[in-house]
Amino acid sequence: MTQHVDDEVLVTTPDPSTDPTPVDERSAPTPRTAGSIVAGFAALAVGVSVVGGDLLNPAASTTDGDYAGETVEMMIPLAEGGGTDTWARFVAAELTEKVPGSPGLAPVNDDGGEGILGTNNFMTSARSDGTEVLVSTASTVVPYLLDMPAVRYDFNELRPILANGTGAVVYARTGAGVKGVKDLVDRDEPLVFGGIAATSLDLTTMLAFDLLDADVTSTFGFEGRGPVNLALQRGEVDIDYQTTSSYGPAVEPLVKDGTAVPLFSLGQVDEDGEIVRDPNFPRLPTVVEVYEQVYGEQPDAEALETYRAILALTYTYQKALWVPEDTPDEAVELLRSTAEEMGQDPAFQKSAEEVLGGYPLDASPDLAERIGDAYRVDDDVREDVLELLETDYDITID
Template sequence: MVKATWMRGGTSKCWVFERSALEVPGFTVDEVLLRLFGSPDPRQIDGVGGGTSTTSKAVILSPSEQPGVDIDYTFAQVGIDQAVVDWGSNCGNCSAVIAPYALKHGWIDAEDGLATAHIRNTNTGQLLVERMVLDGTQSTAFIPGVPFPGQAVEIGFLDPAGGTTGALFPAGDRLSTLQVAGIGSHPGFEADATLIDAGAPMVIITAAQAGLDAADFSAWPALALADSDRLDRIRRAGAVEMGLASSAESAQRAIPKLAIVQAPAAGGDDDFSVMMLSMGAPHPALAITGSVGLTMAARQPGTSIANLLPTPPGEVLHMQTPAGQIQTWQRQIEGRTAVGTTRTARELAEAQLSFDPVALPGSPSTAVLAGEPLLDPDSAQLLDDPPAHKRRTVFASVAVFAALGLGATLVGGGLLNPPATTTDGDYAGETVEMVIPLAEGGGTDTWARFVGQELVHSIPGEPGFAPINEAGGEGITGSNRFASSAADDGTELLVSTATTVVPWVLDRHVVKYSFEDLEPVLVNGTGGVIYARTAAGVKTPKDLVDRKKPLVFGGISATGLDLTTLVAFDLLEADISATFGFEGRGPVNLALQRGEVDIDYTTTSSYQSAVEPIAKEGSATVLMSFGQLDGHGKIVRDPNFPEAPTVVEVYRDLHGKEPSGPKFEAYKTLLGLTYTYQKGLWAPKDAPDEAVNLLRDSAHELSGDKEFNDKAAEVLGGYPIVADENLSQRVKDAYTVTDETKGYVTALLKDSYGIELD
C-alpha cells in the first residue's frame, strides 16, 4: 500500500506523496506512479488518475536538507494513454498544496497567524515562497475556474528570470520581429513579439498580431482554434529566436507557450486581457508559470504588454482571462524579487493506494483469465462503465473529508445545506453543472462554456455555473456516465455535439445513452462547405463525376462528423476515395494545399481563415454548402454561404431530377443531427417539467437578446440558439433515425470504406 493525499491545488487536482512512500523495492518511481494512476489507459480505470491532464498529476514532497529551504518539491505529469511520466516542468497550480500539506504534517510552523514555507522545485531549480494567513481574515478565497472556496495560498517565485535559457529576454530585445515561415500557399510574414523567460519561456503577441483585435474577447478561444496553425507558426518561430529549437519544425509542442494580449476595455479595472495557448489549445484560465512572465513583461518598458498600458502597473496586476480576472504581484521578499499570485487549495481525501506490481504493463507475470482476450490501451476506452455514484453523493463524501482536513469550514456556508428546489420558478442557491464529454480547449468546450456562462444569468435566481469536462472515448464515456447517474432535478445538463451524436446513430455497442431518453433544453447549429483543390482538375461540381482518377478525400474518422460528407459524396455519385487518420481539419487543409489530398470540407467557424484565402487566390474551389434544414424539414441555403448551392441543388444539376430514396433520407437525417442541430444542452428525462421549461424559457429569452447575439456572433457563427415552444417536436423529428437509414449507413461504411461497426 502507498500512502497518499488527494488535494486540489488551484484549477488542478493532484495526488500528494511523500518521497519515501514511492520507494518500492524492485521498481522505479515511474513504474510505481504509472501503476497507481492506471496508465496507460485513456480512462485510467484501474488507478487513481482522472483521465485528463489536470487530474493526472503527482506532487512528491520531502523535508529539505538545503539551508534556507523547508521542502523539496518534485512535480510529475503522469501520462494517460502513454506509459510516460514527464518530469521536465513545474505545475504552478499544484504548487498551492505544498504549504497546507507541510503545515498539517509539522514540516513548518505558524507564527502570529501566518505560515510561511520555503520551497525548492527540483524539476527546474526554482525557489518558491508560500504564505497562508490563518487568523480567519484572509484564509479562504475563490479563484476563477473553481466554483468553491479553498485555503488561500500566496505563491511567490523568487528571482524567476532566465530559469530555462539563462536570460529574461533570450533574444536580447524586449520586442523582436519574428520571421514566420510560409507553408503551402500561405506566404511567410513578420510578427512582433516579446520573447521572455520567467516562470516558463513564452512568446507574447498582441491581439492585432494574432488577428483578434476586431473580435470580442469572449470569442477569442473559438477564433484561436480556427487559426491555430498560423498561431503555432508564430510560436515556433519564437522558439528558434529564443534558442529553444534549431528549427521551427523541431520546436517542442509545450515550450514556449504563446500568450495573446490586448489593451484593457474602457471602464474596467483590468490592466489588460490575455489568453494563453498551451499545447495548441486556449487555456481556460491561465497557467501560473505563464502568469509570472506576463507580470514581469508588463513592468519592462518596450514589451508587447507595456506598450499597451497607459501607465506603469502598480504592485498588483489585474489580468482578464477567459475564466475571469486573475491578480498577480511583484515585490521584494527577503531581499529578492518575487513574482506571484494567490491560488487556493483543499484536501479532498487521505488514502492508502493499492500497488499491484503483478499487473504492471508488460510484466511477464501478468495473469490472463482463461478465455479473456488481451486488451490494448486503445480498446480500453470501449469497455462498459459500471453505474457511477450520483454526483451529489460524491459531493457529500468529499465534504466529509473537507470537514476533517484543512481549508475553509463549509458547514456554515451553505454547501451542506439541503439544495434549493428547482420547481418553484427560481434557481437561487443552485449550481448548474454542465457535463462536457470532451477535452478542455476544443470547439465544443469553448461553445459550452460561453453558452453556459450567458445562460445562467438569464435563469431566475442566477444559479452558479460549473462546467465539468469528462473526456474519453470520443465523448462516449462522459455521455454514458451522464445517462446512468446525472442528477434528475434539472441542475445537471449534458452537452452534445456531432462527435457524440454519430456513434448513437450508428448503434455502437459502447453507447449506453440515447437522445430519446433526454429532454432538449436548447440546440444550436453550424454550417459548412465542401471545397476542392483546383490543381486536381476541379472547377465546378460537375468535375466530381465521371473522373479517370478518383479525388482523394482527407478524413479524420469515418464514424464522426466526416460521415455526413461521405453520405453526400455517395448521394452525388462522386468519384471519391478516402484516407483517414488526420488529427483535425487544419492538418487536412494543409495537406490539400500540399497536393496530398484533393477534396475536403470545413465548418463555418474555420472557413474564413482556412478556405476563403486559398479560394480567393484560385488554388481551391468552393463547390457547395451542406445547407440547412428549415422549420419544415426542407433543405435550404446556408445564410452564411448564400452564393453556394446546397448538396441538393448540386444533385439536381448533375442528375436532372430531385434526390430521393434511402441515400437522400440518410443525408437529411445527418444534416439535421450534425449541422442544423449540431450542439445541444440536454436534461435527464426524469427532470421536473417545471425545471426543464424554466431552462428552455430562459434560453429562448437569451436567444432574442441583442447584446447576447452581438457577443455570440463569432462563437455561434450567426446560427441562432433555438429553444422555442416547438423545440421538443423539432428535435424529436430531427433525432428520429429510421432502421433504413442506419442500415444504409452501415453498409456504406463497410462496402466503400472497409469499416465494420462494433
C-alpha cells in the same frame, strides 16, 4: 545583499513539522498513541465523508422559479478547448447569468471515449433536479446514430433546453483539376478526400459524396480539420470540407488566390424538413441542387431521405444542452424560456455571433418535438448508413 540572504538561509531553524530532525532510528510509536491518532483521524474521515457530503450538497430547489444559491453542473464530454467546449462554456455562462437567481456554473470536462464515456456517466448518475446539464455534439451523436456498442445513452430519454446548428462547405484544390461541381464525376483519377474517421462528423460529407456518386477516395487518420486544410494546401489531399466557423479563415484566402474552389454547402434542414441553402452561404448550391445540375434529375428519394436525416442530426441540431428525463417541468421550462429570451436578445446575438457561427440559438417551445423527430432515426436510415460504411469503407459496427 547576497551575503545576507545566504546567511539567512543557513541559519534558518528547521521547521518542526517538515524536518524530522534525523536523529537515531526512532522505534515504532506506542500502540496507544498511534491508535488514538489514527482513530481520531478515522472518525474525522467518516465525519467528513458522510456528514460533509450532505452539508456541502444540500438538496436543490429549482421548481420555485428561482435558481438562487444553486450551482448548475455542466457535463462537457470532450476535452477542454475546441469548438464544442468553447460553445458550451460561453452559452452556459451567459445562460446561468440570465436564469432567475443567477446560479453558479461548474463545467466538467470528461473526455472519455471520444465523448461516449462522459455521456454514459451523465445518463446513469446525473441528478434530475435541473442542476445537471449535458452537452451533446457530433462526436456523441454519430456513435448514437450508428448504435455503437459502447453507447449506453439515448437522447429520447433526455430533454433538450436549447440547440444550435452549424453548416459546412465542401471545397477542392484547383491544382487537382477541379473547376466546378461537374469535375466531381467521370474523372481519370479519383479525388483524395482527407478525413478524421468514417464514424465522425465526416460521415455526412461521405453521404453527400455517395449521393452525388462523386469520384472520391478517402484517407482517414488526420488529427483534425485544420491539418486536412494544410494537407490540401500542400497538395497531399484534393478535396475537403470545413464547418462554417473555420471556412472564413481557412478557405476564403485559398479561394481568393485561386488555389481552391468552393463546390457546395451541405445545406440546412428547415422547419418543414426540407434541405435549403445555408443562410451563411446563400450563393453556394446545396448537394441536392448539385445533383440536379450534374445529372439533370432529382436524386433518388430514399438516398435523399437518408442524407436529410443525417444532415439534421449532425448539423442543424448539432450542439444541444440536455437535462435528464425526470427533471421537473418547471425547471426545464424555466431554463428553456430563459434561453429563448436570451437567443432573441440583440445584445446576446451580437456578443455570441462568432460562437454561434451565424446560426440562431434555438429554444422555441416546439424544440423538443423537432429535435425528437431528428434524433428518432429510422431503422432504414441507420441500415443505409451502416451499409455504406461496410461496402465503401470496409467498416462494420458490431
